[in-house]
Structure formats: C-alpha cells, structure tokens
Amino acid sequence: MTFDYDLFVIGGGSGGVRAARIAASEGGARVALAEEYRMGGTCVIRGCVPKKLMVYASEFPAALQDARAYGWQVDAGGFDWPQFRARLEQELNRLEAAYRGGLTNAGVTIYDQRARLVDAHQVELADGTRFRAKHILIATGGRPFIPEIPGADLAITSNEIFGMDALPGRVLIVGGGYIASEFACILNGLGVKVTQSFRGTQILRGFDDECRSLVARSMAEAGIDMRPETTVAALSRHESGIRATFGDDAQETFDLVLYATGRVPNSAGLGLEGLGVGLGARGEIVVDGYSQTAVPSIFAVGDVTDRIALTPVAIREGHAFADTVFKGQARQVDHELVASAIFTQPELGTVGMSEEDARAQGKIDVYSASFRPMRTLFAGREDRMLMKLVVAQDSGKVLGCHIVGPGAGEMIQMAAIAVKMGATKADFDRTVAVHPTVAEELVTLRNPSRRD
Incomplete structure (x- = not known):
C-alpha cells in the first residue's frame, strides 16, 4: 500500500504539534498536520496562556494597595481593556507563529483546514482533498460544554x-x-x-x-x-x-x-463512527498505554482521550507516541502523581492525594500550617496561606502536598519532584529551611495537626 504520509496529525494543539515535530525531525517521518482554527490549540490560543496573562493583569490592584503600605506614592487610573486585549492578541500571534515555525522547520506540511477520517488510513480535508497515511494521530483536544437550557x-x-x-x-x-x-x-x-x-x-x-x-x-x-x-x-x-x-x-x-460547567472531548464529526475506534461515555477516544486505539493505525493523545486534561500531559503523550512509533523507543507516559495549579486568588497548588482520598486508603498523619504571609501582613491585609502534607502512618511517605497562597503554582512544581521520588516526612524534616520564605513551612511542620 502506498502512503502520502507516514503520519497525519489532526489537531494543532500542544500534543499534536509535539508529536508531529518529533516524528518529523527525530524520527525521519513524512508528516502532515491539519488544524482548522489557529495553531497552538486551547492552551496557547484560548486557555492557559491568555488566562495567565489576565491573571497577572487582575493582580495589580492589590499590588498597588500593598505598594502604598510599603511607602510608595502610587496613583492608578482605570483598567484599559481594549489596550490589554490588543497586546494580548499580539502575544498570541507571536506564539502561534513560533508553533508554525517549529513545525515548518521540522519539515511538517501544514493544512489550515478541518480534517476527518475516511477509513483507518485515509483522511479528508474540508476542501475534499484526501490523503493516505500509515499512521493517524487524533489530537483535537476538548471543548466547553453548555447545558441545554432556554436561552x-x-x-x-x-x-x-x-x-x-x-x-x-x-x-x-x-x-x-x-x-x-x-x-x-x-x-x-x-x-x-x-x-x-x-x-x-x-x-x-x-x-x-x-x-x-x-x-x-x-x-x-x-x-x-x-x-x-x-x-x-x-x-x-x-x-x-x-x-x-x-x-x-x-x-x-x-x-x-x-x-x-466543564469540558468534553472534542471527538464529534471526525468520522470515527464505524471505524472500530472505541469511544467512552463522554465521547473520549479509548486508548491503551501507548495511546493506540482499537484500530492499530489510529492513535490519540491529549484531552480528547480524557485521561488527564493538562497541557504538559498532552505534550508528554505526543512525545511518547512519536518515540514509540517512529524512533523505536517504546514508551508510556506515567500518569501518576501529576502536579497541577489552580490560578485562583489565592492560588492552589497540589500533587498527590487529598486528605480525604488518603484517609479512605489507610491511616494517615496530616501536617498543616495556616498563617498570614509576611508580605501582605505588613500591608495590613488579612490573606492566609495554607501548607499541608498528607503522610502515610506506616511508611512515613508523603502521599500529598497542597499549598494555598501566592506562588503556590511555582512552589508545587518543586515539591512535586520530591513527592514523585517517594520522599518521606523525614526527608522533608532533614531539609534545612530557606528563611524568610513562606515555602519554609513545608520543612518546619513538626507535629501532626490531625491523626487517625
């Protein structure tokens, strides 16, 4: 059988782009990628990146109040949304261009159209053009869900x-x-x-x-x-x-x-019906540990599989797929102990089990400290932080680490390394604190606040 491409990727988000680039640049594959909207996917264009920039913008009023408490004479006008929006669009354009450039430099052919599957080896673009590919990767992500109500x-x-x-x-x-x-x-x-x-x-x-x-x-x-x-x-x-x-x-x-009200896998309209690709109750594409569907030539990574809907996870899945299929390095992604951060105000950073989940599995000790951080305490604010370790009683292993407060996302990334390595509470105790920081509370928690 003759193929136009070794790999055809449907979806230009983080997972699809990584898979395409690695397969082409390191695996020597002939690769094409189809994306109907903008390169970069949800995270870059309409998710993590623009959202985080809006988070930064929204934090300045409180920062200006704090500046006055620290002796600065600060006066601020109102927020100029059109100016911010224009600057935001410039940044998204820059990022999209970087994604396109990475694909082009790797030798990937880009089609700015929607694509669907015709059969196990054939895809069709919106303009009717069809291509045959030895492997097809679906990386179409997820989409917002609105319940059916009047209006x-x-x-x-x-x-x-x-x-x-x-x-x-x-x-x-x-x-x-x-x-x-x-x-x-x-x-x-x-x-x-x-x-x-x-x-x-x-x-x-x-x-x-x-x-x-x-x-x-x-x-x-x-x-x-x-x-x-x-x-x-x-x-x-x-x-x-x-x-x-x-x-x-x-x-x-x-x-x-x-x-x-949630997101659902973006699997509708891809022509999967009748191909033998398994779909779950939410429309997720069912895959094995190597991101392969029940049809050997069809794979899927990222949010469309509904495993862990996080950009870094999709990137790892895409990379592992390319390593496995095109570089002869069979590799599965470890979905255990994946850290995450919620950019609320205050932030929430977490890795591992919650107190409730850990307690359901065995006896635990909970170490926690809630306090007013120095920076905002001096400014007269009532903000509180929370540092929390969930520890197995029998082994002393840290089952979960949770942080609420400014910088929680940055701190949990570092804490996740220790938790992923299987650190015990004794390992945390042996670590000398960096003072004065809020993070030092993680290594100065001496007595359990709760014990089963």
Missing part, C-alpha cells in the same frame, strides 16, 4: 471571553470548577461585579477539602458573590441585559453570562 445561546464560554469588546459591569459565572473559579477571580480583580453560581456545596470538587474551603472563603472576602447549590434554569434577553432565572425561580440581570 443558552446568550451565554459565552471561556473560548470567547478573551475577545470581549469591553469589560462587563456585572457577570454571572456558572460553574464551580477551576475554569469558573479562575475567571471569577480574574474579572473581580479587573473591577467587574462577579456572581458565581454552582450546583455543589463547594467549589473545586475533587480537590482537598481544606484547601478549597480556604480558596472559597478568600474569594468571598474579596467581594465575589458565591452562590452554592444554585442552578440556572433559563436565560433571556432584556433591555437591561441578560436575565437569569435560577432554579428557585429568582431572577437577576447581568451584562454577561459565562458558562464554565
């Missing part, structure tokens, strides 16, 4: 928020996950009146209870109207804005409604 078309998702013409005065954010909570903090910091409604009793379901409670309390103290156990039944357009009807029939009007 759902009036809401936006995280995909559209970066393109707003102007900041709203009042926003309703629906959802209690990390995307909803992050944007609640961002918009609140930019001066928007924020209401966050969610069905559960607390935000950030699945994370350590003590940590998410502190984050929620801090968000409420910062002025975000937190509404647990609340559902939205309908949305409707009115002269004064978008009227939300809640599950208890109460109504309220907002300038913008943002739905962040």
Whole structure:
C-alpha cells in the first residue's frame, strides 16, 4: 500500500504539534498536520496562556494597595481593556507563529483546514482533498460544554471571553470548577461585579477539602458573590441585559453570562463512527498505554482521550507516541502523581492525594500550617496561606502536598519532584529551611495537626 504520509496529525494543539515535530525531525517521518482554527490549540490560543496573562493583569490592584503600605506614592487610573486585549492578541500571534515555525522547520506540511477520517488510513480535508497515511494521530483536544437550557445561546464560554469588546459591569459565572473559579477571580480583580453560581456545596470538587474551603472563603472576602447549590434554569434577553432565572425561580440581570460547567472531548464529526475506534461515555477516544486505539493505525493523545486534561500531559503523550512509533523507543507516559495549579486568588497548588482520598486508603498523619504571609501582613491585609502534607502512618511517605497562597503554582512544581521520588516526612524534616520564605513551612511542620 502506498502512503502520502507516514503520519497525519489532526489537531494543532500542544500534543499534536509535539508529536508531529518529533516524528518529523527525530524520527525521519513524512508528516502532515491539519488544524482548522489557529495553531497552538486551547492552551496557547484560548486557555492557559491568555488566562495567565489576565491573571497577572487582575493582580495589580492589590499590588498597588500593598505598594502604598510599603511607602510608595502610587496613583492608578482605570483598567484599559481594549489596550490589554490588543497586546494580548499580539502575544498570541507571536506564539502561534513560533508553533508554525517549529513545525515548518521540522519539515511538517501544514493544512489550515478541518480534517476527518475516511477509513483507518485515509483522511479528508474540508476542501475534499484526501490523503493516505500509515499512521493517524487524533489530537483535537476538548471543548466547553453548555447545558441545554432556554436561552443558552446568550451565554459565552471561556473560548470567547478573551475577545470581549469591553469589560462587563456585572457577570454571572456558572460553574464551580477551576475554569469558573479562575475567571471569577480574574474579572473581580479587573473591577467587574462577579456572581458565581454552582450546583455543589463547594467549589473545586475533587480537590482537598481544606484547601478549597480556604480558596472559597478568600474569594468571598474579596467581594465575589458565591452562590452554592444554585442552578440556572433559563436565560433571556432584556433591555437591561441578560436575565437569569435560577432554579428557585429568582431572577437577576447581568451584562454577561459565562458558562464554565466543564469540558468534553472534542471527538464529534471526525468520522470515527464505524471505524472500530472505541469511544467512552463522554465521547473520549479509548486508548491503551501507548495511546493506540482499537484500530492499530489510529492513535490519540491529549484531552480528547480524557485521561488527564493538562497541557504538559498532552505534550508528554505526543512525545511518547512519536518515540514509540517512529524512533523505536517504546514508551508510556506515567500518569501518576501529576502536579497541577489552580490560578485562583489565592492560588492552589497540589500533587498527590487529598486528605480525604488518603484517609479512605489507610491511616494517615496530616501536617498543616495556616498563617498570614509576611508580605501582605505588613500591608495590613488579612490573606492566609495554607501548607499541608498528607503522610502515610506506616511508611512515613508523603502521599500529598497542597499549598494555598501566592506562588503556590511555582512552589508545587518543586515539591512535586520530591513527592514523585517517594520522599518521606523525614526527608522533608532533614531539609534545612530557606528563611524568610513562606515555602519554609513545608520543612518546619513538626507535629501532626490531625491523626487517625
């Protein structure tokens, strides 16, 4: 059988781009990649990167207040959203160009079109052009999900928020996950009146209870109207804005409604039906440890597989796929003990088991410290940090590390190395503290705060 390409990648996000580049530059493969929107995928274009830049922008009001407490004579005007948006678009253009350049330099052929599968070795572009490939990699990521309610078309998702013409005065954010909570903090910091409604009793379901409670309390103290156990039944357009009807029939009007109620694998419309590729209940593509589907020539990596929906994980999966298939180095990705950070205000960094999950598996000791960090304490703010280690009683092994506070994302990356290596509480104790830092609390926790 003759093939046009050794590998055809559908999707130009982080996982697909990494796989294509490695397969071409290091594996000597003839590679093509099709992307229907912009190169870089969710993370670079409409996710992690622009969101983090908005986080930075939203933190300046508090920083300016702190500067005054430290003796600086500071006066600030209002936030100029159009100026920020224009600068943000410039940065995204730069990043997209870098992704394209990396692929082109590696010898990858790029098609700026949607692609779908025709059979196990054939793909079709939107213009009808067909190519045969020895291997096909699906890396189409995930997409936001909006429940079917009356007026759902009036809401936006995280995909559209970066393109707003102007900041709203009042926003309703629906959802209690990390995307909803992050944007609640961002918009609140930019001066928007924020209401966050969610069905559960607390935000950030699945994370350590003590940590998410502190984050929620801090968000409420910062002025975000937190509404647990609340559902939205309908949305409707009115002269004064978008009227939300809640599950208890109460109504309220907002300038913008943002739905962040989760993401689903972006597997629809790819022509997978009838090919024998297994799909899960959420539409995720079922793969084995080598990212291979039930059809030997078809692979999938990243969020479309619904394993761990994090950009660095997708990159590792794409790289491992290329190593395995094109470099003769069979390699699986280790999905255990993957650290993550939630860029709320305060941040939450976590790796390993929550206190609740660890307790369900055996006897544990919990070491924790909650305190006011020096920097904001001096400025007169009431911010609190939390440092927490979850430790197995029998072995002393650190099962989980959780940090809430400024810089938590940076700190958890370093702590994750120790936890991944199997560090014990004694290993932490033997480490001399760096003083004065907030991170030193991780190695000065002497007595359990809770013990089974």
